[in-house]
Amino acid sequence: MIQHRIECVDIGSEYCPCHLAETNDCLICSHLQGKEFCDCNWRGVCVYQEYVWNGNKSKNLRSETVCKIEEKIEYKSNLTILKIKTSRTLSRQLKEPGAYVFLRDVKLPHYYDVPMSVMDADDMNGYIYIAYQTIGAKTKMLKKLNNEVLVRGPFWNGLIGIKYIKSTRNKNCLILARGIAQAPTLAVIRKLDRNGCNLKVILDKGKIGEIFLSKYLKDLEIDYTEIDLMKNEGKLLINNILAKETYELVYIGGSDLLQKHILSLLEKNNCNSNLVITNNEKFCCGEGICGSCTTFTENGELIKTCKSQMDVKKTVERRNMLG
Amino acid sequence: MARIIVIGGGWSGCAAAVTAKKAGGDVILIEKTDMLLGLGNVGGIMRNNGRYTAAEENICLGGQELFNITDKAARHVNVNFPGHKHATLYDVTKVEPMVRRFLEEIGIKILLQKRVIDVEMDNKSIKSVVLSDDTTISGDIFIETTGSTGPMGNCLKYGNGCSMCILRCPSFGPRISISKRAGVEDILGQRGDESYGAFSGSCKLNKESLSEEIREKLNKEGVVILPIPKEDINFDKLNLKVCQQYALKDFAENIILLDTGHAKLMTPYYPLEKLRKIKGLENARYEDPYSGGKGNSIRYLSIAPRNNAMKVIGIDNLLCAGEKSGLFVGHTEAIVTGSLAGHNSVRLSLGMPLLELPRNLAIGDLIAYANEQIKTKEGLKKRYTFAGSEYFERMKEKDLYTIDKKEIKRRVQRLDLLNIYEEKLL
Numbered sequence: 102m103i104q105h106r107i108e109c110v111d112i113g114s115e116y117c118p119c120h121l122a123e124t125n126d127c128l129i130c131s132h133l134q135g136k137e138f139c140d141c142n143w144r145g146v147c148v149y150q151e152y153v154w155n156g157n158k159s160k161n162l163r164s165e166t167v168c169k170i171e172e173k174i175e176y177k178s179n180l181t182i183l184k185i186k187t188s189r190t191l192s193r194q195l196k197e198p199g200a201y202v203f204l205r206d207v208k209l210p211h212y213y214d215v216p217m218s219v220m221d222a223d224d225m226n227g228y229i230y231i232a233y234q235t236i237g238a239k240t241k242m243l244k245k246l247n248n249e250v251l252v253r254g255p256f257w258n259g260l261i262g263i264k265y266i267k268s269t270r271n272k273n274c275l276i277l278a279r280g281i282a283q284a285p286t287l288a289v290i291r292k293l294d295r296n297g298c299n300l301k302v303i304l305d306k307g308k309i310g311e312i313f314l315s316k317y318l319k320d321l322e323i324d325y326t327e328i329d330l331m332k333n334e335g336k337l338l339i340n341n342i343l344a345k346e347t348y349e350l351v352y353i354g355g356s357d358l359l360q361k362h363i364l365s366l367l368e369k370n371n372c373n374s375n376l377v378i379t380n381n382e383k384f385c386c387g388e389g390i391c392g393s394c395t396t397f398t399e400n401g402e403l404i405k406t407c408k409s410q411m412d413v414k415k416t417v418e419r420r421n422m423l424g
Numbered sequence: 425m426a427r428i429i430v431i432g433g434g435w436s437g438c439a440a441a442v443t444a445k446k447a448g449g450d451v452i453l454i455e456k457t458d459m460l461l462g463l464g465n466v467g468g469i470m471r472n473n474g475r476y477t478a479a480e481e482n483i484c485l486g487g488q489e490l491f492n493i494t495d496k497a498a499r500h501v502n503v504n505f506p507g508h509k510h511a512t513l514y515d516v517t518k519v520e521p522m523v524r525r526f527l528e529e530i531g532i533k534i535l536l537q538k539r540v541i542d543v544e545m546d547n548k549s550i551k552s553v554v555l556s557d558d559t560t561i562s563g564d565i566f567i568e569t570t571g572s573t574g575p576m577g578n579c580l581k582y583g584n585g586c587s588m589c590i591l592r593c594p595s596f597g598p599r600i601s602i603s604k605r606a607g608v609e610d611i612l613g614q615r616g617d618e619s620y621g622a623f624s625g626s627c628k629l630n631k632e633s634l635s636e637e638i639r640e641k642l643n644k645e646g647v648v649i650l651p652i653p654k655e656d657i658n659f660d661k662l663n664l665k666v667c668q669q670y671a672l673k674d675f676a677e678n679i680i681l682l683d684t685g686h687a688k689l690m691t692p693y694y695p696l697e698k699l700r701k702i703k704g705l706e707n708a709r710y711e712d713p714y715s716g717g718k719g720n721s722i723r724y725l726s727i728a729p730r731n732n733a734m735k736v737i738g739i740d741n742l743l744c745a746g747e748k749s750g751l752f753v754g755h756t757e758a759i760v761t762g763s764l765a766g767h768n769s770v771r772l773s774l775g776m777p778l779l780e781l782p783r784n785l786a787i788g789d790l791i792a793y794a795n796e797q798i799k800t801k802e803g804l805k806k807r808y809t810f811a812g813s814e815y816f817e818r819m820k821e822k823d824l825y826t827i828d829k830k831e832i833k834r835r836v837q838r839l840d841l842l843n844i845y846e847e848k849l850l
Contacts, residue, residue: 106541106542130577131577132577132581137581137620138577138578138581138610138612138620138725138726139574139575139576139577139578139598139725140600140601140604141575141577141598142541142556142597142598142600143597143598144539144556144594144595144596144597144598145594146576146594147575147576147577147580147586147593147594148577149576149577149580149581150576150577150580150585150586153580153585
């Protein structure tokens with residue numbers, strides 16, 4: 102019978118097996134869930150083998166590094182873009198769509214760690230670019246940063262459906278993003294563009310009031326349409342686009358509400374594209390330990406969303422169920 | 425037309441596909457790697473001891489094609505080595521393309537590098553199988569021939585770790601028990617000490633790495649026997665093996681090499697530095713598994729409960745064959761159980777009574793005997809093969825063993841089963 106198939110975004114990486122293996126809570130390996138026999142679906146070097154070779158211990162956690170803030174651009178309406186100097190290794194690790202880091206003031210305790218999508222990474226010179234919106238206690242403290250910031254990473258599960266971004270080549274793709282969710286969208290656009298895809302990009306200022314991707318898209322020579330996706334005009338535009346063209350992949354960057362709204366439009370238009378969405382869960386540790394990102398699927402299965410890749414529709418269905 | 429989905433392209437899957445096709449099924453064969461035959465790509469021993477009888481019985485039943493191919497691909501025929509007579513050694517480097525071409529010629533649709541990871545059920549029937557790429561394939565009847573070897577975690581927990589065998593789990597993904605996915609618990613084989621699973625029983629040396637003298641003798645005679653230095657003789661190792669037909673004193677005291685294209689070394693694994701102490705093997709290196717100096721694959725951790733017509737108990741439209749269907753060892757055992765499962769798949773789709781081979785044929789007796797034994801604690805520690813060990817003794821006692829082709833044909837004819845696999849039911 103169909104079992105819900107989740108994939109761990111960290112599997113096979115230098116951070117696997119993680120400490121979840123030590124407590125028999127590995128997301129993938131049946132042996133490291135306390136079972137007797139193999140029952141996984143991982144197509145790479147065995148997690149259990151790596152664990153035993155590592156002396157029955159987990160591998161290293163992500164390190165924290167104090168990094169210099171090279172540039173800070175503040176926009177109206179609470180948008181800030183940081184240019185942060187990192188090692189070239191870290192910026193290379195963060196170049197993938199879905200990459201994120203935790204940031205905080207060096208002087209503050211760890212519970213001020215705030216997860217931030219990496220908008221752009223320059224691995225030649227070792228820089229990452231973060232765009233954030235000041236909303237609550239953590240981001241307000243970020244706003245006070247001057248020259249230095251504590252960076253913990255790399256993490257990779259900022260998007261759900263990452264495999265489709267990696268595998269889609271030379272196809273039509275529809276990219277929709279609103280507000281601050283433009284930030285994780287740039288890496289998606291870069292990757293799909295490199296993969297030879299034909300991109301239809303629709304951006305919405307949202308509450309942030311800026312299309313801050315415009316200069317990046319200009320450099321990439323990618324056109325975009327600006328519209329309010331939550332209003333009727335947005336709905337009409339999407340209906341019109343879907344009537345004219347079929348898309349192999351649809352990306353939705355934005356709130357749960359936006360994702361739900363767009364998914365219902367896709368459904369009404371009988372659109373069966375592969376879906377990629379921003380992962381909107383609340384992360385605190387990013388290591389699957391703290392429990393803040395833990396949710397349950399409809400059949401009661403526990404999902405640690407900071408590490409798990411799962412079916413996009415199931416993710417949104419669950420959120421709708423709760424919402 | 426009945427759509428028959430065979431999951432697993434080893435010898436038993438290929439055999440099931442052939443007889444299902446011959447009985448009129450529309451057959452799709454799904455294999456996770458890029459080659460058919462699975463462990464058949466590294467085995468090669470046919471027709472030794474009672475396997476001769478079983479091969480001829482299957483031929484008389486109408487399942488001759490795959491045996492014709494292994495006979496045609498033979499490097500050596502009528503080879504004797506300790507405890508074994510009249511073996512045929514097929515060339516493992518030639519046989520897979522021959523089988524693949526034949527299957528394609530008769531219209532079997534082969535899906536390579538497609539791995540089944542789940543099933544969609546309708547009550548106690550399988551509606552479709554789910555592949556690792558999230559696509560589904562629906563069918564009327566399903567035959568599971570996924571074997572019982574690996575994957576890596578099992579080879580580590582119950583063996584010496586992944587030895588990089590022909591199944592190549594890290595490249596193509598792990599074997600998944602389809603019957604378990606469909607809701608039926610697996611049966612597990614045990615070793616003498618009641619630990620689970622068993623090591624595959626042989627490895628392959630690169631023939632070019634052996635001395636010219638050994639190479640020549642292998643090419644000419646098919647067998648080379650080299651004594652092991654006294655200090656390195658290890659009788660305990662015989663208990664590890666799945667192939668109890670080769671767990672003989674001779675195999676502990678000697679290195680027995682058979683020519684199957686590579687030099688087949690009749691031991692689960694053998695440390696390279698010890699191996700290189702033996703004259704002629706000074707430069708030896710492993711061909712399969714690549715880490716044959718350290719370990720071998722672990723098998724028998726995933727057997728489905730079945731009846732003697734090869735239908736899985738508890739699932740309405742699932743049959744099984746090969747190692748998935750019992751503690752069987754060998755290509756012949758895989759082919760004969762696969763042939764029966766394939767034929768019965770079309771019968772099952774038509775609601776016909778399933779064929780059960782009578783126990784006065786070696787094949788029928790092995791299938792029934794292994795099924796009786798697997799229900800006992802002691803039986804779980806044994807392996808069942810026409811080639812030796814307990815079952816070959818039984819074959820001789822019951823007068824089932826013969827190499828007289830006419831006699832075998834007479835037996836099959838007397839049971840009115842001659843060429844039954846040739847009958848087109850649809």
